[in-house]
Amino acid sequence: MFARGETILQLMERLAPKHYAVPDDKIGLQVGTAAREVRRVLVTLDVTPAVVEEAATIGAELIIAHHAVIFRPMAHLRTDTPSGALVADLLRKDIAVYISHTNLDTAEGGINDWMAEALELSGRDVLEEVHTDKLYKLAVFIPESHHEKVRNAMFAAGAGWIGNYSHCSFNIEGTGTFLPHEGSDPFIGAQGKLSEAREIRVETVVPLSAKKKVISAMLKVHPYEEVAYDLYSMDLKGRSFGLGRVGVLPAVETLDRFAERVKTALQVPFVRMVGDGAKPIRKVAVLGGSGAKYIRHAMFAGADVLVTGDIDFHSAQDALAAGMTLIDPGHHAEKIMKPNVASWLSEQLKEKGYATEVFASQVDTEPFRLR
Template identity: 75%
Template sequence: MFARGETVVQLMERLAPKHYAEPEDKIGLQVGSLRKEIRKALIALDVTPEVVQEAAAAGAELIIAHHAVIYRPLAHLQTDTPAGALAADLLRKDIAVYVAHTNLDTAEGGMNDWMAEALGLEGRGVLREVHTDKLYKLVVFVPKEHAEAVRSAMFAAGAGWIGNYSHCSFNLEGTGTFMPREGTDPYIGKQGKLENALEVRIETIVPQSAHKAVVSAMLKAHPYEEVAYDLYAMDLKGRSFGLGRVGVLPEAESLDVFAERVKAAFDVPFVRVVGEGGKPIRKVAVLGGSGSRFIRNAMFAGADVLVTGDIDYHTAHDALVAGLSLVDPGHNAEKIMKTKVAEWLQLRLREQGYATEVLASQINTEPFRLR
């Protein structure tokens, strides 16, 4: 059985929820339709004509990309322009394009965590906080003999976390009353008769990012035809998510040695370096994509170096004067997401029993070359 496009995207949004995206970021479905079976999905950094040909040759009906295929506003869709021709080719080949950009950057276990892991950083934290997961209190009333099954289903879906403590809940036994009316199919009791049932009131914490999955799991595990439950917004701060990561190397090393580490980690032929080659590097900030506007965040975090792409001339001078070293592996270093997303999504599809295959694009979309 192959997953439909909507299902593939729902699983992808478990990794990179859409509400993590920066305002005005161009994410989500950009071309085509998800209302079809997906035999193969291709994970790509960029959507170029070569990537579209690769997807078509592989038989992929869906491309999941990091960078938007439609980013700047289009005044028209003329097929004799590069943007129009690309869109027309996708539509002609019936290949949909779904984009996960800053929501994938921000996500726990997403782009910036992958980059920090590749560099061997330990004790990682967020470079710039951009989102805090709201917390909700979920209260549900369950027949006593089903309480454990419902609790387990909610915990497995992401409920019950308080800090580093998992499986947190409060449980209170009591008597529930109800009268099944005409047209009902009650699990307990008979139509037209007032019923008293021994129930457990289960209370647990649910983060915004998981509340749909938790409620769905709870309803599926609950034996009642009509489930009595409440979901309350709480005035408490949950986990913080953000762009970039800060961590430390196991041991200090010189800036020049660290630059070689960056080249190897992101499989790039060269890096641009700002700072003295012998400077000791221990605390590292890393940010995928264009990170010039994160210089102050890296300095405030006490980083010895910031690893990011697209550093401009004047920003490099500002960092040099401030004593912050820079290593720029280019924007294309984000290609690390291709295999990571493919592996993550393939595993989730297999867990759901789907035969859909997820491929990592082999096309190098780096636009620059050295002479």
């Protein structure tokens, strides 16, 4: 059995929820349809003519990319322009394209975490907050016989986290009353008779990102035909998600030695550097993509160096004057997402019993060449 496109996109949005994206980012399904079975998926950083040909060659009906196919507004769809010809080729070959961009940058276990892990950074924190998970208080009434079963199902689905503490709840014993009417099938009591049941009111905290999953898990194992529960919005701040990561190296290294680590870990042929090569480096900020505007964020976080792409001349000058060290491995260092997304998605599909295959693109979409 092959997964439908909608199922695959739902899985991707579990990894990188859409609301994690920065405002106005071009994400989601951009070309084609998800309303069909998908035998093969191709994961790529960019969608280029060579990538489209690669997808067609392996028989992929869906491309998952990091960078948008349609980034700027298109006033027309002309096939005699590069952008128009690319979209026309995708439609001709019946290949859909789904974009996961800054939401994948922001997500825990996304691009910035993969880059930080590759550089062996520990004690990681977010560099720039983008989204804070809204919190809800869930209160549900459970018969004593199913108390632990329902509560544990909610915990397993993501409820009950307060800071670094999990399985947090408050439990109150009491008596519930109900009168089943015609057409009902009560777990306790009988139709037409006022019934009482020993119940436990369980209160726990649920983040927005896990709300649907927690409620679904609760309803699935709760024995009642009609489950009585309340959901309250809270003003308390939940977990923060954001762009970039800040962490520490296993040991102090010079900037020159750390630059070699960056080249090896991110698999790039060269890096550009700003700063003294002998400078000791321990605390590192990393941000995939273009991060010039986050130099001051890295300084404020106490980082010894910022690893990010697309550093322009004037930003480099300003950083040097401010005593901030930079390493630019290029925007294409985000290619780290290809094997990681492909592996994660493949595991999720197999776990659910789907035969859909996921491939990491082998096409090099780096536009720059060295001489």
